[in-house]
Structure formats: structure tokens, C-alpha cells
Amino acid sequence: MIEVSKFTSDGQDFLKINLKRLDPEIVAMIMSINGWFKAMEPMCYGLPYSALSEFIQKTQDHMVIWKSSADKMGTLAKGIDTRDVPTDYVVDYRPKLPLREHQIVTFNLMMLRDYMLISDQEGVGKTPPILCQHDAKVQHGVAKWGLYVTKAGLIYDVKNQAEKFTDLNVVTVEGSARQRVKRYDQMEKDDTIGLVVVSYETFRADINHFIAINKSKSFDIMYLDECHKIKNTTSAIGRLIHKISPKQRYAITASPVINEIIDMFNMLYWMGAIHYNYFQFRNKFCELDGWGNVARYKNIGEIKTILQSNMLRRLKTEVLKDLPPVVAKPLYVEMTSAQRKLYKAIEQGDYDEIDFEDMFFEDVPSELAKHARLAQVAESTEIVGGEKGVKGSGKLKELENLLEEIVERGEKAIVFTRSKRMTHVMVDYFSKYNPAMITGDVDAMAKAGQEVSDRQAMVDKFQEDETCKVIICTESASREGWTGTKANNVIFTSKPWSPSYISQCIGRAWRFGQTGGTTGSINVYSLISRGTIDERIEKLLEEKQFVIESTVEQPLGTQKILNVLDGKSA
Structure with a gap:
């Protein structure tokens, strides 16, 4: 894995390249680019910033994590190119509070796509456009209702933002087992409910209720917020999210998968962005050591293509120009x-x-x-x-x-x-x-x-x-x-x-x-x-x-x- 960041010295810009494991092939590739130099730190090299295009071209099939002062998490790929996405609503819709231009782009992409990984940096304002596009789909008859699974501490944030921005009838599932059963009965009978918000823990505990409700009145859309929680395919929640099969699926996380390719499988498979099973995915993109652990990755270019086609990833500094420093x-x-x-x-x-x-x-x-x-x-x-x-x-x-x-x-x-x-x-x-x-x-x-x-x-x-x-x-x-x-x-x-x-x-x-x-x-x-x-x-x-x-x-x-x-x- 290669970690790359930009730094400035004596008024000149450079690329700092950290190798997380010594790989002679990568070292030779760096040394083939004019202007390379060895940094003082172990397994660390530098390139003039003018060599960026050549470096990107030569590392297309390597695991490169891009770092910046604005994005400590880094990412494998930039994601969907939004330059041609309209900044006016693609359907007749007006939220109760106005969305910003970049949020309307999110709205429009979700109106046009049945699945997507939404990985805008935290603070960009992901939730309002997600809720607004759901409201628009309900209003236009594209969907009747949906299921929003998130962390327990975020349930009220989702509900409050829905009330501020939309006309959705949102119900939350929480409380004692008796209280939740009453809510499930309401969900089956009340056709005005547009969105159900539930924690991962409750979804896991009450999965049979959700399966039964889905059979009688299918969820049209499902959202997995903080979706890194499902990365373990053998965990209960990693398995149970596949029990509901909506037509539209959206994974949401401010922290996109960035180092462990194998952790991406469950999310991409649930979304429908890939159709390999776990072992096919592992064999295609991973080389294992003698103990069955991932030793290195291969065919990274294909993973980058998948992300560039299905991931929306923007930083605060890119879309919120008026944010204070x-x-x-x-x-x-x-x-x-x-x-x-x-x-x-x-x-x-x-x-x-x-x-x-x-x-x-x-x-x-x-x-x-x-x-x-x-x-x-x-x-x-x-x-x-x-x-x-x-x-x-x-x-x-x-x-x-x-x-x-x-x-x-x-x-x-x-x-x-x-x-x-x-x-x-x-x-x-x-x-x-x-x-x-x-x-x-x-x-x-x-x-x-x-x-x-x-x-x-x-x-x-x-x-x-x-x-x-x-x-x-x-x-x-x-x-x-x-x-x-x-x-x-x-x-x-x-x-x-x-x-x-x-x-x-x-x-x-x-x-x-x-x-x-x-x-x-x-x-x-x-x-x-x-x-x-x-x-x-x-x-x-x-x-x-x-x-x-x-x-x-x-x-x-x-x-x-x-x-x-x-x-x-x-």
C-alpha cells in the first residue's frame, strides 16, 4: 500500500510517498520518474509535484491512498465526476428548507441511480438531500416507503432533519420490546408512513419482524448509514442486511473504505455494485499468505473503476467554500x-x-x-x-x-x-x-x-x-x-x-x-x-x-x- 500526500518546501510543491511495505516493484517505478529522491524517513520517497500525472498513470493498479490536510481518511478513488450533473432539481420538488447546490447534485444523482455509495466528508450535509430525494420519490409515486438503518445515537438526527426539510411521515423504532411490537403493528397498517428509522442493534434483534413486514409490504428503498458497520460478512448484522431486498439501496459513510479492500466486499455486494461472492472477490483482488491472511492486493484498477462509477466523494473544502478556516x-x-x-x-x-x-x-x-x-x-x-x-x-x-x-x-x-x-x-x-x-x-x-x-x-x-x-x-x-x-x-x-x-x-x-x-x-x-x-x-x-x-x-x-x-x- 502506498500513502501519498502533498507538501511544500522552499516554495516548491512535492509528493511525499510512504510505502507501508517494502515492494521492489514500486520502488523501481518511483525511481523511473524524473526528479525522484529518497526522503529521510524509512521507506519514504519524494517526487516533484509536476510528476503527478505520470505517477497516477504508473500506479493505476496499485493500492494508493491519497492524503490531504483536509481529508485525514484518504480514499482509493475520487468517485463520481459531478461536473455534468444538473444543479437544478431533475423532478418537480421543493424542500421545506432550501438545499445548497452540492446537495441538489446529491439529490439528482440519487433520483437517477438505484444504488450508490455516498461518502461525502462529514459536515458536508449528506442527510438533507438523502431525505429530500426519498420524499420526492414518495411524492412522485416512485416509492411508497423505505427503511433507514443507522447508529442508535443518530436516529433523532435523521428524524429531526426529515421534519425540517421534508413532509415525510417518519417513524422511529425503539424502546422496550412491547413498545416496538406496537410500532410494527402500526407500520403494517399505516400506509402513510414514508420512512422507518431504526438502529443496527434493533434491526438485528427484531429481524424477524422486519422480514415479516417486508413480505407483506415491501420496502422500496433501504439506506445503510455508517455502513462500515456491515463490513464483517460473518457478523450478525453483516449477514442480516441481506434479508431485506429493496429495489434501491444506498450505503452512507463519511469514511470510505480506504485500506482493506476485502472490507469493501459486503457493502459493494449489498449495493449491487458487484456480483462476485466473497471467495471470488477475495481471489480476484487478494493474494494470501500461508496462514490465509491478505498479503497484498491485485487488480486494484478494477476496484478504482467500481468506486469511480458508484461513489460520491466530496470534501468540505471543495463544496463549502464559505466554511471558516x-x-x-x-x-x-x-x-x-x-x-x-x-x-x-x-x-x-x-x-x-x-x-x-x-x-x-x-x-x-x-x-x-x-x-x-x-x-x-x-x-x-x-x-x-x-x-x-x-x-x-x-x-x-x-x-x-x-x-x-x-x-x-x-x-x-x-x-x-x-x-x-x-x-x-x-x-x-x-x-x-x-x-x-x-x-x-x-x-x-x-x-x-x-x-x-x-x-x-x-x-x-x-x-x-x-x-x-x-x-x-x-x-x-x-x-x-x-x-x-x-x-x-x-x-x-x-x-x-x-x-x-x-x-x-x-x-x-x-x-x-x-x-x-x-x-x-x-x-x-x-x-x-x-x-x-x-x-x-x-x-x-x-x-x-x-x-x-x-x-x-x-x-x-x-x-x-x-x-x-x-x-x-x-
């Missing part, structure tokens, strides 16, 4: 004496009596546990039962000053932390700003008698209540599925070890509807405890020491991460 603002903070004392003890391995929190690090090996503990103390000793408030956290005092400045400017802020305990600490400490809060304990599903979930109520409070100046979030529970455009300030008191997770957090504010506040920018503040693990995590992120596999980020080998965190050469 993102400005990184690192703030270095001195630890308090209580932090320094505790930090030193942990460095020396003396922490048997300390109550460390589960930080939700994704499968952090035991070798990294010490660094996770250090990260907690660098944020606040209160997280581990130590000194409270500003005595135990230099970051809390810095955040106090920062929020005061932001509020005086008439702006709002989103604060992210890795720690659920720190979330509660900050909510209590900054009560004067009437904060909203999202943690894993804030329910994403509505309870009996509720119109919206607790989580959506928090988002609504932040977006609509002028007295609510800040929303404080546990990062692992809040980086997806909500809109926080009332804020143009994003603050990290601690960071995930993943560039894309950070991008997802920033994307809560940097999206359609953002004005940039009084500063005209998205200000991204990172609170970094000086002389601590925080600085090395920043280095880890800056050096992109993570390989994105499919739509899920996975770290490099543990030893390489440890080298960076221990201050050694990676």
Missing part, C-alpha cells in the same frame, strides 16, 4: 505541585493506591498502561482521587480563563476530554455557564414518554439555549452523530491517540451551518501539560503514527508507539 491553537500549561508530585510517582512505578479511571483507550496493551495513567494525571489529579479543582489541574485554570474570553466574545465552546470523571468535574466547575454534557451515560435512546433522547436534549440545549455557553463531552461517546455549529471553539483537555478521532470531534462544529463566530474561524485549542506525556502524544499525532485500516483506525505496532511515547526514535 480551522486554526490550531496549542496552549502549554504548567502542572500544579500536586500534579508534578503524582506524575513523578507514576513515572517511578509507585501507584498501587491510586484509583485510575478506565480511559476507554481502544484495546490499549498493558505496555501502554503507564502512559495512559500519566495522561490522566497530566489532565487532573482529581480524575484519580487526588487534589480537586485548580489545585489538582493546571488545565482547569487555563480552561477557566479561556472560556471567560470565549464567552466575552459572544461565542460558545465544545470541550472534549478522554475522561468521563473529568467531564463531570468540568460540568460542576463551570456551572455558571449552564453547560450541556455528553458522556456514555447520557442515553442516546428515548425513554418512555420522552420525545427525544437525553443526549439529543443536551444537544438541543447547547444549540438553542443562549444561556448554555459550553457543552462538555467525553470524547469516546461524542465524536459522532450530533451537530454543534453554535460553537466555533473546540477545546481538547486531553486527546485520543488517533488523528481521525480528532477530526471527527472538530467536525461537530466545522460543518454546514457554521459561521465562524466573531473570530471568523474554528479555533481548536489543545491544552498541553508542559514536559509530560501530552507533548509526546502531540508528536505521535503529528507524525501520523497510525495506519487507517478500512474505516477503523488501528495503531501501529505497540513497540513503535512506545518508542514515540518514551521519547525514542520511532
